[in-house]
Amino acid sequence: MQTWMEGYESDVEYTTGYYREQEPNFLSLCAATHGIQTLDLDKPFTYLELGCGYGMTSLVMAANYPHAQFIAVDFNPTHIAQAQSLASEAGLTNITFLEKSFAQLNTEPHSIPDCDFIALHGIFTWVSDENRQHIVDICERHLKAGGIVYNSYNAKPGWSMAEPIQKLLYATSKQFSGSSLERFDQSVKLIQQLQTVKPRFFATNEAVIQKRLEGLVAKDRHYLVHEYLHEGWRAFYFTEIANWLRQAKLEFIGGAVPTDALIRTQLTPATDKLLAQIHDNDTRELYLDIIKNTVFRRDIFSRGVIGRLDQNARVRWFNESQWMLAKPARFDDEAFNFKPALNKDLYRSLIDHLAAGVCSFSTLANGKNRRDTVNALLQLYQANMITPYYANTAHSVMRFNQAMIKRNQPLIALPHSRSSLRLKTFDAQFYINAIKLNTQDATKIAQAVFQELESKQMTITHKGETLSGIAMKNHLANLATKWHSDILPILKQGGAI
Numbered sequence: 001m002q003t004w005m006e007g008y009e010s011d012v013e014y015t016t017g018y019y020r021e022q023e024p025n026f027l028s029l030c031a032a033t034h035g036i037q038t039l040d041l042d043k044p045f046t047y048l049e050l051g052c053g054y055g056m057t058s059l060v061m062a063a064n065y066p067h068a069q070f071i072a073v074d075f076n077p078t079h080i081a082q083a084q085s086l087a088s089e090a091g092l093t094n095i096t097f098l099e100k101s102f103a104q105l106n107t108e109p110h111s112i113p114d115c116d117f118i119a120l121h122g123i124f125t126w127v128s129d130e131n132r133q134h135i136v137d138i139c140e141r142h143l144k145a146g147g148i149v150y151n152s153y154n155a156k157p158g159w160s161m162a163e164p165i166q167k168l169l170y171a172t173s174k175q176f177s178g179s180s181l182e183r184f185d186q187s188v189k190l191i192q193q194l195q196t197v198k199p200r201f202f203a204t205n206e207a208v209i210q211k212r213l214e215g216l217v218a219k220d221r222h223y224l225v226h227e228y229l230h231e232g233w234r235a236f237y238f239t240e241i242a243n244w245l246r247q248a249k250l251e252f253i254g255g256a257v258p259t260d261a262l263i264r265t266q267l268t269p270a271t272d273k274l275l276a277q278i279h280d281n282d283t284r285e286l287y288l289d290i291i292k293n294t295v296f297r298r299d300i301f302s303r304g305v306i307g308r309l310d311q312n313a314r315v316r317w318f319n320e321s322q323w324m325l326a327k328p329a330r331f332d333d334e335a336f337n338f339k340p341a342l343n344k345d346l347y348r349s350l351i352d353h354l355a356a357g358v359c360s361f362s363t364l365a366n367g368k369n370r371r372d373t374v375n376a377l378l379q380l381y382q383a384n385m386i387t388p389y390y391a392n393t394a395h396s397v398m399r400f401n402q403a404m405i406k407r408n409q410p411l412i413a414l415p416h417s418r419s420s421l422r423l424k425t426f427d428a429q430f431y432i433n434a435i436k437l438n439t440q441d442a443t444k445i446a447q448a449v450f451q452e453l454e455s456k457q458m459t460i461t462h463k464g465e466t467l468s469g470i471a472m473k474n475h476l477a478n479l480a481t482k483w484h485s486d487i488l489p490i491l492k493q494g495g496a497i
Ligand SMILES: C[S@@+](CC[C@H](N)C(=O)[O-])C[C@H]1O[C@@H](n2cnc3c(N)ncnc32)[C@H](O)[C@@H]1O
Pocket: 006, 008, 010, 014, 015, 016, 017, 019, 050, 051, 052, 053, 054, 073, 074, 075, 076, 079, 100, 101, 102, 103, 120, 121, 122, 123, 126, 127, 131, 226
């Protein structure tokens, strides 16, 4: 391990991911459900991401919020070099990538401005205590009054029983040499061998341990190295996090989960009665984590609050909201197995309305119980089936989206939902050709993709069969028809085309 890694195992690059919990509008809506007003996101704001990896989330956000400034920081030079190159190819001028450690940000405070948002996803558990302190100091120094911090981390008690697996993996990996991937593989083998001697600890916690061990072979190894092999790895009780962040005058607002507030109002009477006896907010949160056996937390903290939303203000927000589908509406009723459960006809009706196009809340709620409609919308949003629609954003993201697809990152920006959509390979090619040919005609688009594949002497593998010639042409025509009916409406409503 090189010294700049500061105990963070980083000789393999991280996987690329998009985390919508970091979106300003997502955080703002979640805060509103907790009764907290955040700043007006149609006006300029400044957003800092700490430990951005390849910067996918910040890149998409910069494309969706051209009036905001984004600063994304990571100490891994490969992550930053690739993110910078993508930003410049996409023509983004409102994002700066800094190849710096958290410690450096504190010794060079002029390298970052004061911020309205500071977000860290997948960081706090995985770094050392020293770096946790650096993060808190950055928040202390650079978060504006009324600003928001988003922080996610592995939580207790959910991790309590599986924590020894991390300890074993990390300690075992130290006795091997080679890359972290090689050391990880060798450590997994030893732990599998440990399993054969039937350790009592494994037997006592069989279900949890078994699930973790299966994950060690099933998941992406790059992700696993970043998940497990860090010296400072720690799962936290909520109260510990609250204590860390209090140093930066940060107060807990609620979960970055649209249904979090709803779940809190739908506890059983016995749970309500129990929690009513706990007077300290942080301790109540601890009780809730024990009740829910929380494994991972996504928290919103704020440094003072801009304003509190009473019931009327929340009603107003929903009355003014508009909604669209976030993905094709091919859901069977099983997909609506939410908790707390509402009538499935309600979810179905909302989805059917939205399948016909963008809808205002008043249209969706017409003839329905208002509170149930709000709750159902939040549940569908949480499940990423629908998303709020922000009509007042009319800039083009096509150059950005083309750059993403060219890099084999078919994660595109949707400015009208201020979110993203991950496209399947051919859907991305159909989209690119729709832009290139300035047409939405599925036949013409399929033909263009077919010609491109033929000119490169490429074939398609479908259900184990290699398709070429007329079979490939017909297959592409079918896929393009499906793209036209399922994906194109979302691209149009989302403002990507
Ligand atoms: C688990 S990854 C999460 C990346 C990204 N936020 C995501 O969720 O996809 C942690 C990232 O933090 C970066 N990192 C770890 N320690 C750091 C430090 N001390 N200073 C700056 N970046 C750091 C790593 O290089 C890595 O990209």
